[in-house]
Amino acid sequence: MAQEPVIRIQGLLTRFGSTVVHQDLDLEVRRGEILGLVGGSGSGKSVLLNTIIGLRRPDGGRIEVLGQDMGRLDPAARRRLSRRWGVLFQDGALFSSLTVRQNVEVPLATHTRISPGLRAELAEVKIALAGLPPDAAHKYPSELSGGMRKRAGLARAIALDPDILFLDEPTAGLDPIGAAAFDSLVAELQRALGLTILMVTHDLDSLYTVCDRVAVLLDRRIRIGTIEELMTDPHPWIADYFGGPRGRAAEGAHARARAAAEAGG
Amino acid sequence: MVSGIRWRGPVQAKDPEQAAILTRERQGEQLRLGFSGTWVTETLAAEETRLRRCLDARELAGLAQVQLDLGALQRLDTAGAWLVCRTAAALRSAGLEVSIEGVQEGHRGLLDAVAARPDPAPPPHALPFPLGLLARVGEASLALAADARALVGFLGLTVVVLLRVAVRPGRVRFTSLVHHMEKVGFDALPIVGLLAFLIGVVLAFQGADQLARFGAQIFTVNLLGISVLREMGILITAIIVAGRSGSAFTAQIGTMQVNQEVDALRTIGLDPVEVLVLPRLLALVLVMPLLVFYANIMALLGGGVMVWVLLDIGPDAFIRQLHNAIGLNAFLVGMIKAPIFAFVIALVGCFEGLRAGGNAEAVGSQTTRAVVEAIFLVIVLDAAFSVFFSVIGI
Numbered sequence: 001m002a003q004e005p006v007i008r009i010q011g012l013l014t015r016f017g018s019t020v021v022h023q024d025l026d027l028e029v030r031r032g033e034i035l036g037l038v039g040g041s042g043s044g045k046s047v048l049l050n051t052i053i054g055l056r057r058p059d060g061g062r063i064e065v066l067g068q069d070m071g072r073l074d075p076a077a078r079r080r081l082s083r084r085w086g087v088l089f090q091d092g093a094l095f096s097s098l099t100v101r102q103n104v105e106v107p108l109a110t111h112t113r114i115s116p117g118l119r120a121e122l123a124e125v126k127i128a129l130a131g132l133p134p135d136a137a138h139k140y141p142s143e144l145s146g147g148m149r150k151r152a153g154l155a156r157a158i159a160l161d162p163d164i165l166f167l168d169e170p171t172a173g174l175d176p177i178g179a180a181a182f183d184s185l186v187a188e189l190q191r192a193l194g195l196t197i198l199m200v201t202h203d204l205d206s207l208y209t210v211c212d213r214v215a216v217l218l219d220r221r222i223r224i225g226t227i228e229e230l231m232t233d234p235h236p237w238i239a240d241y242f243g244g245p246r247g248r249a250a251e252g253a254h255a256r257a258r259a260a261a262e263a264g265g
Numbered sequence: 266m267v268s269g270i271r272w273r274g275p276v277q278a279k280d281p282e283q284a285a286i287l288t289r290e291r292q293g294e295q296l297r298l299g300f301s302g303t304w305v306t307e308t309l310a311a312e313e314t315r316l317r318r319c320l321d322a323r324e325l326a327g328l329a330q331v332q333l334d335l336g337a338l339q340r341l342d343t344a345g346a347w348l349v350c351r352t353a354a355a356l357r358s359a360g361l362e363v364s365i366e367g368v369q370e371g372h373r374g375l376l377d378a379v380a381a382r383p384d385p386a387p388p389p390h391a392l393p394f395p396l397g398l399l400a401r402v403g404e405a406s407l408a409l410a411a412d413a414r415a416l417v418g419f420l421g422l423t424v425v426v427l428l429r430v431a432v433r434p435g436r437v438r439f440t441s442l443v444h445h446m447e448k449v450g451f452d453a454l455p456i457v458g459l460l461a462f463l464i465g466v467v468l469a470f471q472g473a474d475q476l477a478r479f480g481a482q483i484f485t486v487n488l489l490g491i492s493v494l495r496e497m498g499i500l501i502t503a504i505i506v507a508g509r510s511g512s513a514f515t516a517q518i519g520t521m522q523v524n525q526e527v528d529a530l531r532t533i534g535l536d537p538v539e540v541l542v543l544p545r546l547l548a549l550v551l552v553m554p555l556l557v558f559y560a561n562i563m564a565l566l567g568g569g570v571m572v573w574v575l576l577d578i579g580p581d582a583f584i585r586q587l588h589n590a591i592g593l594n595a596f597l598v599g600m601i602k603a604p605i606f607a608f609v610i611a612l613v614g615c616f617e618g619l620r621a622g623g624n625a626e627a628v629g630s631q632t633t634r635a636v637v638e639a640i641f642l643v644i645v646l647d648a649a650f651s652v653f654f655s656v657i658g659i
Binding site: 096108111112113114115118121122124125126128129133134135137138142158160161188191192193194 | 377
């Protein structure tokens with residue numbers, strides 16, 4: 001079965017004044033995959049993410065999300081489309097005046113007409129799915145640790161059972177244990193809810209453990225493939241990225257973990 | 266035998282691609298709930314109430330077994346899965362035997378994930394009405410007392426640093442001092458001048474209106490002179506300065522606090538009070554008397570223009586009358602308050618800035634607090650000064 005891509009970008013152009021950030025950028029995200037997006041600082045990863053979700057208008061090119069051309073949608077259609085994706089911003093971006101449960105209820109209240117009682121129950125289900133303890137539901141974002149805020153942000157992002165989940169540096173600022181737990185949570189949710197996930201990340205361990213493919217934003221364009229495929233790319237940045245000391249360490253750890261799993265299973 | 270009861274009606278008209286469909290089939294002690302169509306967040310609102318009705322005690326009477334049949338489902342998401350799990354749990358707790366049948370492979374993970382939800386935590390306990398109000402009043406009072414105490418503590422700290430620097434004046438940061446003098450003094454001239462001028466106009470207009478009834482128009486000048494020099498000039502200036510400079514101090518220092526710049530200063534061995542607070546405080550104390558003098562002149566100018574237009578009292582007559590009406594005392598009473606109000610405004614501004622902690626939101630709330638507190642203290646002090654001056658007879 002030929003899979004229709006969930007996100008298709010063709011010839012994207014992004015400019016800030018005279019600085020060109022993306023040029024002739026093409027990207028396809030397949031249904032059900034976890035795609036990692038990497039690139040140097042200032043290479044425009046977050047800008048690309050914001051452009052896909054419509055926070056920023058592209059200066060040129062075409063973006064299709066779930067088969068719909070973002071450039072041609074009227075505001076109502078864009079609103080309808082926006083409920084089919086969830087976004088986790090870097091520090092959760094929770095509404096600080098609302099409790100965690102109220103935060104998760106916001107998308108539900110905005111886009112659906114379910115009863116308040118069921119809405120609260122669903123919010124609690126999502127909070128549990130995001131791996132938060134039940135008593136976190138009544139806390140305010142300022143009372144949570146950074147890792148818990150991210151989980152709460154994730155609970156809000158999956159509130160409407162989206163098709164696509166965008167994660168902006170989900171493991172940044174977490175300790176290695178928290179980061180690994182978050183990675184496995186993302187993988188679990190992907191399996192349980194059948195999500196397509198696009199995550200911007202710098203975390204090599206995340207790339208190895210959860211991502212099916214990796215897109216590298218380099219010289220204003222995207223190179224995409226599995227890590228094995230990218231390793232053969234002659235570009236010096238990619239070679240440094242995956243072949244550098246941290247890249248090799250992550251690869252080694254991943255290979256050991258897989259060997260252990262195979263031996264154990 | 267009782268034949269099966271079916272619910273039909275609007276159900277048949279629904280498009281299974283777009284709607285959640287619930288069928289209900291009862292045979293003796295057995296109930297079969299069939300879930301079909303699309304059970305997702307958007308579609309299940311209508312069927313939720315029907316599903317709830319099925320759990321009614323009257324409906325359940327005489328039942329022993331319930332089957333939930335998911336075989337004909339087209340789409341399911343966590344919301345639908347949750348409804349299935351919730352229904353099953355409710356039926357089980359009613360003492361019935363529940364089986365979930367026909368679970369499709371793609372839905373199993375979803376059902377398992379949702380079913381694993383732990384019991385929700387009860388909402389935090391809130392006190393009942395009169396007690397809760399009382400508790401909040403108490404908390405607010407204690408917080409107020411603690412704030413006042415902390416402000417007095419900060420006053421002491423600032424005075425100590427001020428004395429330390431007074432011994433070695435070389436430690437004053439002159440670049441910073443001059444920069445802040447320009448910001449809080451020179452840059453404030455247009456707004457202070459304009460507002461003072463307008464206040465003079467208003468005072469003269471209202472005074473002339475009332476005094477004309479007694480034929481005492483000329484005393485408008487006395488009214489203007491006394492009120493501007495003793496009170497209005499300094500108060501208007503202090504309120505503008507609190508709004509534009511006190512708040513700026515809080516925002517600047519608060520942002521530095523949130524960015525941990527203040528902590529960085531401390532680790533390098535610099536005293537934040539000396540580096541951040543002192544230049545701002547000294548700048549405002551030095552500049553405020555000049556601003557007040559300028560505001561006085563502008564207000565008198567505004568009033569003078571107004572009495573000239575309204576009462577035909579020309580500049581000569583205005584100045585002569587002003588000379589008769591006010592002595593040096595009136596001027597000094599206003600001016601002496603300037604450095605003190607400046608000190609209070611700068612102190613409160615810097616204090617609230619240093620207390621901004623944690624997040625960007627705190628900077629905003631601290632800035633609001635600083636302005637309110639500064640204006641409050643200025644007016645309280647002004648009242649105290651009035652009492653004091655009347656007691657000593659000035």
